[in-house]
Amino acid sequence: MTKIIKNGCIVTAADTFMADVKMEDGIITAIGKNLEDDHAEIIDAKGAYLFPGGIDPHTHLDMPFGGTVTKDDFESGTIGAAYGGTTTVIDFCLTDKGKPLSEAISTWHAKSKDKAVIDYGFHLMISEINDEVLQEIPRVIEEEGISSFKVFMAYKDVFQADDGTLYQTLETAKKHGGLVMVHAENGDVIDYLTRKALEEGHTDPIYHALTRPPEIEGEATGRACQLTALTNSHLYVVHVSCQDAVDKITEARNKGVDVWGETCPQYLVLDQSDLEKPNFEGAKYVWSPPLREKHHQDVLWNALKTGQLQTIGSDQCSFDFKGQKDLGRDDFTKIPNGGPIIEDRMTILFSEGVKKDRITLNQFVDLTSTRAAKLFGLYPQKGSIAVGSDADIVIYDPNVERVLSAETHHLTVDYSAFEGMKVTGEPVSVLSRGEFVIRDKQFVGRAGNGQYLKREKYGSERRIKTETLPV
Ligand code: URP
Ligand code: ZN
Ligand code: ZN
Ligand code: ZN
Numbered sequence: 001m002t003k004i005i006k007n008g009c010i011v012t013a014a015d016t017f018m019a020d021v022k023m024e025d026g027i028i029t030a031i032g033k034n035l036e037d038d039h040a041e042i043i044d045a046k047g048a049y050l051f052p053g054g055i056d057p058h059t060h061l062d063m064p065f066g067g068t069v070t071k072d073d074f075e076s077g078t079i080g081a082a083y084g085g086t087t088t089v090i091d092f093c094l095t096d097k098g099k100p101l102s103e104a105i106s107t108w109h110a111k112s113k114d115k116a117v118i119d120y121g122f123h124l125m126i127s128e129i130n131d132e133v134l135q136e137i138p139r140v141i142e143e144e145g146i147s148s149f150k151v152f153m154a155y156k157d158v159f160q161a162d163d164g165t166l167y168q169t170l171e172t173a174k175k176h177g178g179l180v181m182v183h184a185e186n187g188d189v190i191d192y193l194t195r196k197a198l199e200e201g202h203t204d205p206i207y208h209a210l211t212r213p214p215e216i217e218g219e220a221t222g223r224a225c226q227l228t229a230l231t232n233s234h235l236y237v238v239h240v241s242c243q244d245a246v247d248k249i250t251e252a253r254n255k256g257v258d259v260w261g262e263t264c265p266q267y268l269v270l271d272q273s274d275l276e277k278p279n280f281e282g283a284k285y286v287w288s289p290p291l292r293e294k295h296h297q298d299v300l301w302n303a304l305k306t307g308q309l310q311t312i313g314s315d316q317c318s319f320d321f322k323g324q325k326d327l328g329r330d331d332f333t334k335i336p337n338g339g340p341i342i343e344d345r346m347t348i349l350f351s352e353g354v355k356k357d358r359i360t361l362n363q364f365v366d367l368t369s370t371r372a373a374k375l376f377g378l379y380p381q382k383g384s385i386a387v388g389s390d391a392d393i394v395i396y397d398p399n400v401e402r403v404l405s406a407e408t409h410h411l412t413v414d415y416s417a418f419e420g421m422k423v424t425g426e427p428v429s430v431l432s433r434g435e436f437v438i439r440d441k442q443f444v445g446r447a448g449n450g451q452y453l454k455r456e457k458y459g460s461e462r463r464i465k466t467e468t469l470p471v
Pocket of ligand 4: 315
């Protein structure tokens with residue numbers, strides 16, 4: 001149905017202005033003052049911002065990991081995402097060595113198809129390069145619309161790929177229009193340090209952080225940047241947690257290497273001391289890379305402000321405290337890595353970033369939506385409030401004060417990583433392709449309404465479409 005949102009303040013990555021937004025058949029068809037249509041439903045957004053729907057470029061929904069499976073799947077995970085103002089997720093499709101990439105993609109379609117309440121796409125993990133994989137990559141880009149590939153430099157004997165694989169993935173992706181993403185930590189050294197810690201009798205969650213220090217992330221980030229320079233290719237470093245990694249990304253960018261960096265809310269507001277919480281509560285804060293000493297937070301905020309880091313992913317990867325995180329009570333290496341962030345990603349950035357003057361309102365939109373749309377081949381269909389774009393819109397109350405808690409979140413996981421945190425701002429209503437998913441803070445969407453997004457090749461938004469210029 002045709003809808004017009006009135007009285008809202010539109011915020012894009014470039015502009016902030018008062019205007020009405022009209023949408024028909026899921027697409028924004030007009031933006032302007034005093035839009036009228038007798039057949040349209042009128043939505044009053046007085047006192048609210050209108051943001052482009054958030055794009056979360058880093059989620060793990062229904063993912064087997066650490067001997068268990070993430071608690072939130074494509075249904076509960078995307079419901080939480082929608083409550084938080086996110087209307088698109090790009091999830092990591094895991095592959096198995098020796099099996100066709102197509103099989104993994106089918107598995108991920110089966111996990112998501114009738115469950116997602118918002119639109120979604122996939123990144124594809126590459127853990128080995130052989131003739132079959134080399135043949136499949138161009139087909140995956142062209143036919144599946146998967147234009148980003150993930151290489152893990154850590155999790156030895158599980159996901160980790162060697163440097164030769166990373167090199168060839170960079171080279172191959174570049175040739176066919178793909179962007180390579182890396183989890184940058186030195187998995188071999190971590191393997192040694194964790195074994196040594198256990199031998200010395202150190203089993204507590206804090207040893208997760210102490211056995212993967214920032215230097216280990218900095219080293220791997222620098223190595224990935226160098227291989228990117230050598231192959232003249234494109235790199236996106238996920239979940240950057242520390243100064244050591246920011247420095248390597250900045251150094252490479254200053255040399256003209258095409259490197260992008262993402263950080264996550266947890267690294268901006270939580271720190272290493274959270275891992276020392278008593279009664280094994282520290283396990284709730286086990287991520288890889290780990291939470292860092294507090295001084296790294298200022299470096300990350302500054303990198304967002306100055307553009308050395310460009311996106312905010314959630315790295316949503318939730319495990320219950322009871323029964324899942326518990327697996328590592330006697331051995332920190334058995335604590336499943338990851339946490340529930342998808343729902344709070346945008347509000348934490350708004351509250352801690354915009355409200356505290358660390359970033360501007362327009363940077364907030366760029367970081368949570370527009371830049372990801374551009375990097376991952378979704379722009380301008382997603383990532384903006386513009387005529388012709390999908391009507392993915394968040395009506396956001398910038399002044400409401402609330403407290404984050406597992407009591408009030410909409411994920412199924414049994415704790416919140418941000419329990420008790422005071423924040424300002426909340427999505428009131430969220431539209432996905434012109435239909436309400438959240439209306440007046442109530443979920444009104446439906447599992448299966450989310451559409452799979454075939455994405456364009458890397459760099460598509462930079463290619464000027466000369467055929468559309470007037471002559
Ligand atoms: O601890 C994390 N980050 N869990 C999810 C998997 C990954 O490395 O992104
Ligand atoms: Zn990772
Ligand atoms: Zn330090
Ligand atoms: Zn991740």
